Amino acid sequence: MIQTEVKELEEALEEAIMIAKDKNEPQLLSYTDKINEVNPISFFNKAKDINDRNRFFWTSSTDSFFLVGAGEAFGLQSTSVNRFEGIEMQWKKMLDKSLIFNSFQQPGTGPIALGGFSFDPEKENTELWEKFGGSQFRVPAYLLTVSNGNYYLTINVVVHAEDHAKQLYFELVKNKKSLIKKDKLWPVKSVISKKAEVNPDQWKELVLKAMKEIKKGKADKIVLAREMIVSFEKDVDLSSILHDLIETQTNSYIFAFENSEDCFIGASPEQLVRVEGNQLFSSCLAGTAPRGFTSIEDRTIGEELLTDVKNRQEHKFVVQMIKESVVECCEEVRVPNHPVLYPLKNLQHLYTPVQARLKNNYSIFDIVQRLHPTPALGGFPQDKSLAFIRENEQLDRGWYGAPIGWLDAYQNGEFAVAIRSALIKGREASLFAGCGVVKDSDPEAEYQETNMKFIPMLSVLGG
Ligand SMILES: C=C(O[C@@H]1C=C(C(=O)O)C=C[C@H]1O)C(=O)O
Ligand SMILES: [Mg+2]
Numbered sequence: 222m223i224q225t226e227v228k229e230l231e232e233a234l235e236e237a238i239m240i241a242k243d244k245n246e247p248q249l250l251s252y253t254d255k256i257n258e259v260n261p262i263s264f265f266n267k268a269k270d271i272n273d274r275n276r277f278f279w280t281s282s283t284d285s286f287f288l289v290g291a292g293e294a295f296g297l298q299s300t301s302v303n304r305f306e307g308i309e310m311q312w313k314k315m316l317d318k319s320l321i322f323n324s325f326q327q328p329g330t331g332p333i334a335l336g337g338f339s340f341d342p343e344k345e346n347t348e349l350w351e352k353f354g355g356s357q358f359r360v361p362a363y364l365l366t367v368s369n370g371n372y373y374l375t376i377n378v379v380v381h382a383e384d385h386a387k388q389l390y391f392e393l394v395k396n397k398k399s400l401i402k403k404d405k406l407w408p409v410k411s412v413i414s415k416k417a418e419v420n421p422d423q424w425k426e427l428v429l430k431a432m433k434e435i436k437k438g439k440a441d442k443i444v445l446a447r448e449m450i451v452s453f454e455k456d457v458d459l460s461s462i463l464h465d466l467i468e469t470q471t472n473s474y475i476f477a478f479e480n481s482e483d484c485f486i487g488a489s490p491e492q493l494v495r496v497e498g499n500q501l502f503s504s505c506l507a508g509t510a511p512r513g514f515t516s517i518e519d520r521t522i523g524e525e526l527l528t529d530v531k532n533r534q535e536h537k538f539v540v541q542m543i544k545e546s547v548v549e550c551c552e553e554v555r556v557p558n559h560p561v562l563y564p565l566k567n568l569q570h571l572y573t574p575v576q577a578r579l580k581n582n583y584s585i586f587d588i589v590q591r592l593h594p595t596p597a598l599g600g601f602p603q604d605k606s607l608a609f610i611r612e613n614e615q616l617d618r619g620w621y622g623a624p625i626g627w628l629d630a631y632q633n634g635e636f637a638v639a640i641r642s643a644l645i646k647g648r649e650a651s652l653f654a655g656c657g658v659v660k661d662s663d664p665e666a667e668y669q670e671t672n673m674k675f676i677p678m679l680s681v682l683g684g
Contacts, residue, residue: 226324230254230376231390233322237380240320245382249295249315249360251332253323253375256401261287262467263404264365265477266460268292271396277335277361278463278477279627281635286368288627290335290361291400294377297334297358304342304356305590308334315360316630323375328497328633329366330373334358337478337485337625337639340594340618344611349644349651350619352480363400374401408465409458411683419448420615425664427613434609435660442538443600443609445667446655448616449675451682453648459484462645465681469566473677474637476625485620487642488677490565493592493624495635496585501551501577503588505539506563507597507657508532508571509670523562523569535657536560536571538601543575546591551577567676585634589624598622598638598655619644621653641677652678 228236230252237250261280268276268291277290295315299307312334323331336358339350364375376393424447431443459477463486466475470488477486495502510526513519526532544556554577563572579588600606620639628634643652654674656667 226322228322230393231386233320234380234384234386234389237320238382238384238386241380241384242382248380249319249332249377250380251319251321251323251375251377253325253330253373255325256372256374258372259365259401260403260406261289261365261367262460262464263406264289264291264400265463266404266406267400267402268363271399272362274479274481275359276477276479277359278475279335280467280475283472286329287365288329288333288335289365290359290363292362293359294362294379295360297336297356297360298354299356303590304338305586308356308358309584309586312358312628321630325373326631327366327368327371327373328631329368329627329629330375331630332360332375332377333364333627333629334360335478335627337620338593338623339620340598340623341607341611344617347617349617352483353485353620363396365400406460406464408461410461411457412454413451413683414454415452416684417450419450421447421668423615425668427615428658428662428664428667430613431609431658432660432662432664435658440605440609441601441659442535442596443606443658444596444598444622444655445610445614445658446616446618446622446653447671449652449654449679451650451652451679451684453650453683456648457645457650457682459486459645462486462681466677469681470641470677472563472565473641476637476639478620478625482647484645485625485639485642486645487639489637489640489642490563490570491597491638491640493595493626493636493638494585494588496579496588497633499579499581499632501547501579501588503543503547503575503592505536505543505560505573505575505595505597506570507539508536508560509656509673510569511673512564512567512569526569526571527560527562531659531661532571533560534659534661536573538596540573542596542601542603543592547575547577547588549591550583550587551579553578565677568673584632585628585636589636593624594622595638597657598640600657616653618653622655641674643678643682650682
């Protein structure tokens, strides 16, 4: 139940304890307050002192919206056949039973679920991704929301019948103070001691094999990814990596999902879906070229990309599939007829935005379920390309290429496609990059394209 009245935290805790006693079961309380300005990276950095290592970071740098989560008040994981439905059911059940004090009701405040999915739950899991399941969301114990220049702190806590309101209050306030206290940040550069591409020649042969499948008419597009493993001289400082990603990777979602010693982190330009009330946004991003060194060269490369037959093919399949999927749950679907350029620091893409009005009774998960994986990360048709990837790709994609994001209690949320990313495990990291193979592909050119896609992560990791 959501309440908009203004109550002091201590009173809210007392009320939650009463309910816990009445119902004889633990009660989730969510309490949101406005706070003074705080640096999101500083908050993220401080969070390592107060909780187990399970932080979350999210920013869509285009509208300086930040979410930073610390700790876990409630965890959601689905083992059902339909993991999207499974998570959504758990989320709704949790919300129904929660006591929520949020007089602001701004998107991204109050109880929110932060998390993501693996690319393909049917592909065998390896040790690499052992800490990340097929679906995992968490309601953070402490959440910083930065939106339209306003700062909010939400505390989510499971209260038990035998808890003492004052004692709990002191503990929560102590943690809150420590989290929002200004932290001196000294960006620490990581130093790479070793760098290895995993079987690049074998990967080029796989591109050739995919092209043969396509020429035989078995599929139109198959996206193939590969891995690079880097080792570091000392442990990587995640706050510094986030800081550098924000500084260097404009037009991108900067995200991190930490599971004890492992952290999945990246700077993805690809929006899967955003829902704000009943407004829906999605994006088709596929087709790639480098940036030019001079503005003239840059413009020439961009113009070539816009008319390049092979890249337009890659792009077309994505637009077609996203449009068809969105139409099922939306009205007033608007999709331009031609892509435009989407410039990034190291490369540029073909981009077509999608806008629509979500029909009643559909949620963000209905869209995620229909879209994932789009032909930008799977291929076209979906079943054929996925089967090829599952059988032939030598890599455990884990959460790479899959939806990562958040949703709140008010029908808002956003998911990015987790590309340009790395899984950092202590002094080692796996980087991932893929590309869309179509009938006119060239294995060497696709290899070079994936090299470009490693650069955003590699450069902030010290490579
Ligand atoms: C698969 C990746 O990117 C995707 C593939 C692209 C392409 O092949 O042109 C472009 C953008 C993304 O849709 C990746 O970055 O790993
Ligand atoms: Mg491509």
